[in-house]
Amino acid sequence: MLSAVLRWLPRGGQAGIAGEARIASLLLWALVAVLLLGLGLPLLFIFAKSVQDGDGGFVCLANFAQVLQSPGLLRASSNSLQLGLTVTALVLPLAFAFAWALLRSRLWGRGLWRQVGLSPLLAPSLMPAISLVYLFGNQGLLKDWLHGGNIYGFWGVVLGELFYTFPHALLIIMTALSAADARLYEAGRVLGAGPLRQFLTITLPGVRYGLVSAGLVVFTLVLTDFGVPKVVGGDFNVLAVEAFKQVIGQQNFPRGAVVGLLLLLPAILSCLVERHMARRQQAALTARAQPFAPAPAWLRDAGALLLLLAIGLLLLALLGVGVAASFIKYWPYNLDFTLAHYQFDTVDGGGWSAYVNSLQLATATAVLGSLLVFVGAYVCEKLPGMALGRSLLRFLAMLPMAVPGLVLGLGYVFFFNHPANPLHGWYGSLGLMVLCCIAHFYTTAHLTAATALKQLDGEFEAVAASLKVPFWVTWWRVSLPVCLPALVDVARFLFVSAMTTLSALIFIMTPEHSLAAVSIITMDDAGDTAAAAAMATLVVLSSAGLSLLLSLLERLLGRRNQRWRKPG
Amino acid sequence: MKKQMAACIGLVCTGLMAPLAQAATTLTVYSALEADQVKDYKAAFEKANPDIELRFVRESTGVITAKLLSEKNNPQADVVWGLAATSLMILDQQGMLQSYAPKGVENLNREFVDKAHPPKWTGMDVWAATICFNTVEAVKKGLPKPESWADLTKPVYKGQIVMPHPASSGTGYLDVSAWLQMMGEKNGWDYMDKLHVNMAQYVHSGSKPCKMAAAGEYPIGISFEYRGAELKEKGAPIDLVYPKEGLGWDLEATAILKGSKNLAAAKMLADFSVSLPAMQLYEKNYAVVAMPGVAKQNPYIPTDYAKRLSKNNFAWAAKNREAILQEWSRRYESKAAPKN
Numbered sequence: 001m002l003s004a005v006l007r008w009l010p011r012g013g014q015a016g017i018a019g020e021a022r023i024a025s026l027l028l029w030a031l032v033a034v035l036l037l038g039l040g041l042p043l044l045f046i047f048a049k050s051v052q053d054g055d056g057g058f059v060c061l062a063n064f065a066q067v068l069q070s071p072g073l074l075r076a077s078s079n080s081l082q083l084g085l086t087v088t089a090l091v092l093p094l095a096f097a098f099a100w101a102l103l104r105s106r107l108w109g110r111g112l113w114r115q116v117g118l119s120p121l122l123a124p125s126l127m128p129a130i131s132l133v134y135l136f137g138n139q140g141l142l143k144d145w146l147h148g149g150n151i152y153g154f155w156g157v158v159l160g161e162l163f164y165t166f167p168h169a170l171l172i173i174m175t176a177l178s179a180a181d182a183r184l185y186e187a188g189r190v191l192g193a194g195p196l197r198q199f200l201t202i203t204l205p206g207v208r209y210g211l212v213s214a215g216l217v218v219f220t221l222v223l224t225d226f227g228v229p230k231v232v233g234g235d236f237n238v239l240a241v242e243a244f245k246q247v248i249g250q251q252n253f254p255r256g257a258v259v260g261l262l263l264l265l266p267a268i269l270s271c272l273v274e275r276h277m278a279r280r281q282q283a284a285l286t287a288r289a290q291p292f293a294p295a296p297a298w299l300r301d302a303g304a305l306l307l308l309l310a311i312g313l314l315l316l317a318l319l320g321v322g323v324a325a326s327f328i329k330y331w332p333y334n335l336d337f338t339l340a341h342y343q344f345d346t347v348d349g350g351g352w353s354a355y356v357n358s359l360q361l362a363t364a365t366a367v368l369g370s371l372l373v374f375v376g377a378y379v380c381e382k383l384p385g386m387a388l389g390r391s392l393l394r395f396l397a398m399l400p401m402a403v404p405g406l407v408l409g410l411g412y413v414f415f416f417n418h419p420a421n422p423l424h425g426w427y428g429s430l431g432l433m434v435l436c437c438i439a440h441f442y443t444t445a446h447l448t449a450a451t452a453l454k455q456l457d458g459e460f461e462a463v464a465a466s467l468k469v470p471f472w473v474t475w476w477r478v479s480l481p482v483c484l485p486a487l488v489d490v491a492r493f494l495f496v497s498a499m500t501t502l503s504a505l506i507f508i509m510t511p512e513h514s515l516a517a518v519s520i521i522t523m524d525d526a527g528d529t530a531a532a533a534a535m536a537t538l539v540v541l542s543s544a545g546l547s548l549l550l551s552l553l554e555r556l557l558g559r560r561n562q563r564w565r566k567p568g
Numbered sequence: 569m570k571k572q573m574a575a576c577i578g579l580v581c582t583g584l585m586a587p588l589a590q591a592a593t594t595l596t597v598y599s600a601l602e603a604d605q606v607k608d609y610k611a612a613f614e615k616a617n618p619d620i621e622l623r624f625v626r627e628s629t630g631v632i633t634a635k636l637l638s639e640k641n642n643p644q645a646d647v648v649w650g651l652a653a654t655s656l657m658i659l660d661q662q663g664m665l666q667s668y669a670p671k672g673v674e675n676l677n678r679e680f681v682d683k684a685h686p687p688k689w690t691g692m693d694v695w696a697a698t699i700c701f702n703t704v705e706a707v708k709k710g711l712p713k714p715e716s717w718a719d720l721t722k723p724v725y726k727g728q729i730v731m732p733h734p735a736s737s738g739t740g741y742l743d744v745s746a747w748l749q750m751m752g753e754k755n756g757w758d759y760m761d762k763l764h765v766n767m768a769q770y771v772h773s774g775s776k777p778c779k780m781a782a783a784g785e786y787p788i789g790i791s792f793e794y795r796g797a798e799l800k801e802k803g804a805p806i807d808l809v810y811p812k813e814g815l816g817w818d819l820e821a822t823a824i825l826k827g828s829k830n831l832a833a834a835k836m837l838a839d840f841s842v843s844l845p846a847m848q849l850y851e852k853n854y855a856v857v858a859m860p861g862v863a864k865q866n867p868y869i870p871t872d873y874a875k876r877l878s879k880n881n882f883a884w885a886a887k888n889r890e891a892i893l894q895e896w897s898r899r900y901e902s903k904a905a906p907k908n
Binding site: 345 | 623625727772
C-alpha cells in the first residue's frame with residue numbers, strides 16, 4: 001500500500017501546495033493504518049481472547065482464576081521473577097564496568113572492545129545456552145569447575161540470560177556515561193575530592209537514570225525470553241516457556257493469552273517508570289556541559305583493561321564455543337572436524353530452506369522497515385499541522401517498546417487467524433512475518449531515525465515551502481541523503497533483529513516458512529544439539545557479515561554525503 | 569459467534585491458507601514420525617503417486633494430538649500418517665475419523681487394525697520402550713547396567729536418568745501407561761514417585777533421551793528401540809536394555825480425517841500405508857510391522873522382541889490419557905522446589 005502511495009507521489013507534484021497537504025495527510029493516515037494493523041488490533045485480540053473459553057463464549061475472568069489457581073503457573077511466575085531480579089542485579093554492574101572501562105579510560109582499541117561487548121546482539125538467545133551445555137554440561141569442557149553441580153536449572157539460565165541481555169544494558173549505560181559534564185569533575189578536583197569520591201558523587205548520580213532504565217529493559221527481556229530456559233532450564237519452569245507450552249504444546253489459546261497478559265505487566269510498568277524518569281532527567285542536563293575527556297592514568301587503564309579482558313573473553317567464549325561445537329563430529333567421543341552437522345536434511349526444523357527463509361525475511365524487514373520507519377519519522381518530525389494524526393502515529397511508534405515479542409506473536413495468531421478476518425489468507429505467509437518483525441522492532445528504529453532528523457534544521461522545510469517545492473522533493477533531496485548513516489543503522493538493526501528473533505515468529509510460523517532461529521529450538525528439542533549449534537552459527541555469521549558490509553557501505557556513503565559536516 | 573471462534577481455533581497454527589506450489593492434489597499429512605523417516609516415506613509415496621504431493625506437518629505425538637483435537641470443528645489435515653494408535657483412538661471417540669478399509673488391509677495382522685468394520689485406523693509398526701545405557705560413562709561413574717524397570721529406582725542412579733515428557737511425547741506416554749498397566753495403578757504411581765527422585769530431566773521428545781545418553785550427557789535415557797539401534801549403528805557407546813518386566817509399546821498408525829476435501833487422494837495414501845512397499849520401509853526402522861513375514865532381524869534388537877512387549881490395553885490407555893497426564897503433571901511438575 002505504501003509503495004503504491006510513493007509511486008503516485010511525484011506526479012502529484014503539479015497539484016501545488018493544496019494537493020501537497022492532502023498527500024501528506026494521506027501518507028500519515030496510511031502509516032497509522034499499517035501500525036494499527038500490525039500492532040494495535042492484534043493486541044486488542046489478546047485481551048478479547050483472555051476472557052473467552054475454548055469455543056469463544058464469554059467467561060469473564062474465569063481463565064485468569066484458573067491460571068492463578070494452577071500451582072505450576074504460580075511456581076513459574078515466581079521463578080520468572082526470581083530470575084529477572086537476579087539477572088538484572090548481576091548484569092548492571094558488569095555492563096557498567098564494561099562501559100566505564102570503554103569510556104573513562106584511554107586504552108587503545110576501544111572501538112574493537114565495543115564491538116566485542118555488543119557481539120551477543122548477533123546471536124539468537126539460544127546460542128549462549130547451547131555453548132553453556134558444551135562448556136558446563138555433564139560432558140562439558142569446564143565441567144569440573146562446577147564441583148559436581150549441574151548447569152541445567154536456575155544458574156544455567158542466569159548465565160545464558162546475562163550474555164543475552166548484556167549488550168542491551170551496555171548500550172543504554174554507555175549513552176548515560178558519555179553524557180558526563182567535565183566541569184563537574186573539575187570542580188570536584190578543585191574542592192579536593194579524590195577519585196573514589198568523584199566516582200561516588202559525580203559519576204554514579206550522573207548515570208542513575210541510565211542504570212534504572214537499563215535495569216528495566218533487562219528485566220523485561222529476561223521475563224519474556226524462552227530460548228535460554230528452554231535449552232538449559234531443565235526442570236526450572238518459567239512463565240515464557242509456560243505460554244509456549246500452553247499455546248504450541250497444548251493448543252490452549254485462552255490460557256496462553258492470560259499468561260501473555262501477565263508478561264505484558266512488567267513491560268508496561270517499565271514503560272511508565274521510564275517516562276516518569278525521562279521527564280525528570282531533562283532538567284538534570286544543561287546545554288553548557290563540556291564533554292568529559294579522561295586524563296592519562298596508567299593504573300586506571302590497567303584496571304580497565306583487566307575488566308574488558310575478563311568480560312570480553314567470557315562473551316566471546318559463550319559465542320565461540322557453540323561455533324566450534326558445530327564442527328565437531330561427535331562430542332565428546334570423536335573430536336574430528338566435520339561439516340556433517342550442516343546437512344540439515346535428516347533433522348527437524350526445515351533445514352537450509354529455513355535459513356533461506358530467514359535471510360529473505362530479514363532482508364525484506366530491513367528494506368521495507370527502514371523505508372517505512374524513515375517516512376514515519378519524517379512525517380512525525382517535519383510536516384506541519386495534523387496534530388491528532390501525528391500524536392497517534394507517535395504513540396503507535398512508541399508502543400512496541402512495551403510489548404514483548406511473545407505477546408505480539410500471540411496477538412497475531414488470534415487476530416490474523418480469525419476466520420472472519422478478511423486478511424485471513426495472509427496468515428502463515430512471509431509477508432505477515434515481515435509486518436510482525438517491523439512492528440516488533442519499530443520503536444528503536446523510529447527513535448534512531450527521529451534523532452537523526454531532529455538534527456536537521458527545520459528551515460529546510462520552511463525554505464522549501466516558500467520556494468513551492470513539495471515536501472517529498474525535500475525529503476528525497478535533503479533529508480534522506482543527510483540521514484543516510486542513520487538509515488543504514490536502522491537497516492542493520494532490523495536485519496540482525498529479524499535474523500535472531502524467536503519470540504514473536506515462533507507462534508506465526510508454518511511448516512512452509514520455517515525460520516532459522518526457530519529451527520534451532522526444534523533441533524534442540526529433538527536432541528540434535530550439534531545441528532542446532534550449526535544453525536546458530538549460520539545466523540551469527542550472516543548477522544556479522546551483513547553488519548560488516550553495511551559498515552563499509554556507511555563509510556563509503558559517509559565520504560560522499562557527509563562532507564558538509566566537516567568544517568571548511 | 570461460538571462457531572466462528574471454534575473455526576478460528578481450528579485454523580490456528582496450521583497456516584493452511586499459505587499459497588502452495590501446485591501439484592494436481594496436495595494432501596496435508598499430520599505426523600509424529602521421526603524427521604529422518606519422513607523424507608523416505610514421502611519420497612516413496614510421491615514416486616508411486618506422482619500427481620499427489622504430500623505436505624507434512626510434523627510434530628511430537630502430544631503436540632499433533634492437541635492440534636488435531638483443537639481443529640475438531642474445522643479439520644486441516646487430510647490424513648494422519650504415523651501417529652500413536654492411542655491418540656487415534658481419542659480422535660475416534662470424538663468422531664473425527666473416516667471409516668475406510670484400505671486395499672490390502674486383509675494382509676495385516678488383525679491385532680494391528682482397528683476392530684470396527686470398516687476400520688477407522690490401520691497399524692504400521694510397533695515401537696516400544698528401550699533404555700539407552702552409555703557404557704563409557706557407566707564405567708567412569710561406576711554404574712551397574714540396569715536390567716529391569718525396578719533397577720532404575722536404585723539410589724545409585726540418582727540424577728542419571730532422562731525420559732520423555734509424557735504430555736508431549738508418545739514414547740513418554742507409552743512408558744507411563746505401561747507401568748500403570750503392568751504394576752496396577754497404585755503401585756505404578758508409587759514406582760514413578762521413586763523414579764522421579766532419580767530423574768534428571770523430562771525432555772520434549774522420545775528421541776532426545778537416547779541422544780543424550782549417546783552423547784554421555786546423562787548415562788541413562790528411556791527412549792525407544794529405533795533411535796537406540798540407529799545411534800548404536802552410528803557408533804555411539806551405548807547398550808540397549810530391554811527391561812525384563814516388559815516393554816511398554818504403541819502402534820504407529822494411519823487414519824483419514826472425516827471431512828477431508830481430498831478423500832480420493834487420502835484413500836490412495838491409506839492404501840499405500842498398508843502396502844508391501846510401505847511395510848518394507850517401516851521394516852527398516854522397526855522390528856515388528858503390521859504385515860506378517862516382512863520383518864527382518866536387526867542385530868541390535870533381540871530375536872524374542874515381540875514376546876517382550878507388555879500386555880497393552882489400548883482402549884484403556886486412550887480413554888484415560890487425559891486423566892493420567894493430569895495426575896502426572898500434578899505429581900511431577902508442580903513441586904514446590906526444584907529437586908536438586
